[in-house]
Amino acid sequence: AQSVAQPEDQVNVAEGNPLTVKCTYSVSGNPYLFWYVQYPNRGLQFLLKYITGDNLVKGSYGFEAEFNKSQTSFHLKKPSALVSDSALYFCAVRGSSGGYNKLIFGAGTRLAVHP
Amino acid sequence: GAGVSQSPSNKVTEKGKDVELRCDPISGHTALYWYRQSLGQGLEFLIYFQGNSAPDKSGLPSDRFSAERTGGSVSTLTIQRTQQEDSAVYLCASSRRGGQGNTGELFFGEGSRLTVL
Numbered sequence: 001a002q003s004v005a006q007p008e009d010q011v012n013v014a015e016g017n018p019l020t021v022k023c024t025y026s027v028s029g030n031p032y033l034f035w036y037v038q039y040p041n042r043g044l045q046f047l048l049k050y051i052t053g054d055n056l057v058k059g060s061y062g063f064e065a066e067f068n069k070s071q072t073s074f075h076l077k078k079p080s081a082l083v084s085d086s087a088l089y090f091c092a093v094r095g096s097s098g099g100y101n102k103l104i105f106g107a108g109t110r111l112a113v114h115p
Numbered sequence: 116g117a118g119v120s121q122s123p124s125n126k127v128t129e130k131g132k133d134v135e136l137r138c139d140p141i142s143g144h145t146a147l148y149w150y151r152q153s154l155g156q157g158l159e160f161l162i163y164f165q166g167n168s169a170p171d172k173s174g175l176p177s178d179r180f181s182a183e184r185t186g187g188s189v190s191t192l193t194i195q196r197t198q199q200e201d202s203a204v205y206l207c208a209s210s211r212r213g214g215q216g217n218t219g220e221l222f223f224g225e226g227s228r229l230t231v232l
Contacts, residue, residue, distance in 0.1 A: 036223075043206060043225045044208075090157070
């Protein structure tokens with residue numbers, strides 16, 4: 001069965017510092033990996049995805065993520081955090097084989113960026 | 116509209132009543148999903164529609180929950196005999212295509228917040 005783990009409930013970082021939000025996954029076949037962000041009282045917004053190719057993918061708002069097949073990880077990163085990045089971040093995975101068509105989400109990580 | 120539209124945005128109901136939540140996906144999107152999010156927590160998969168295929172209902176928590184999608188577009192999620200534990204935000208999402216090998220991202224609506232008293 002496919003699954004996603006986000007080991008940190010909350011990440012705290014000072015504005016201007018680099019940030020990392022961790023994600024590991026388990027899936028049959030090659031993974032399709034996604035990051036979404038949710039601002040308070042809003043729906044989820046797509047940030048970026050990895051399908052194939054370059055392990056480092058770049059997305060919206062200066063975010064990027066690195067796919068590591070050996071560690072089954074897809075950590076979200078940003079070189080310099082902004083207070084406005086404070087939100088709830090979700091990692092999601094879909095398998096590429098069999099009948100694993102639905103997108104499964106992690107529990108979410110709350111990012112708090114302090115001035 | 117350009118995005119996924121959900122209604123109502125807020126619904127307060129009494130325990131035991133039935134509720135219907137509606138989702139209008141983005142025009143042309145063939146895949147439609149329902150998720151449930153409790154108190155700012157993670158997303159719990161409920162049901163997935165792809166074109167004319169039989170829906171994947173594996174996430175529905177009980178037989179009080181059902182969903183349909185008419186004409187491959189609008190979807191309605193129905194909760195019968197609501198319970199307090201059904202209180203949550205119900206999120207709908209659509210994508211351009213589904214099926215095996217689907218690489219497309221989901222586009223989410225703003226959600227329907229259900230409160231069962």
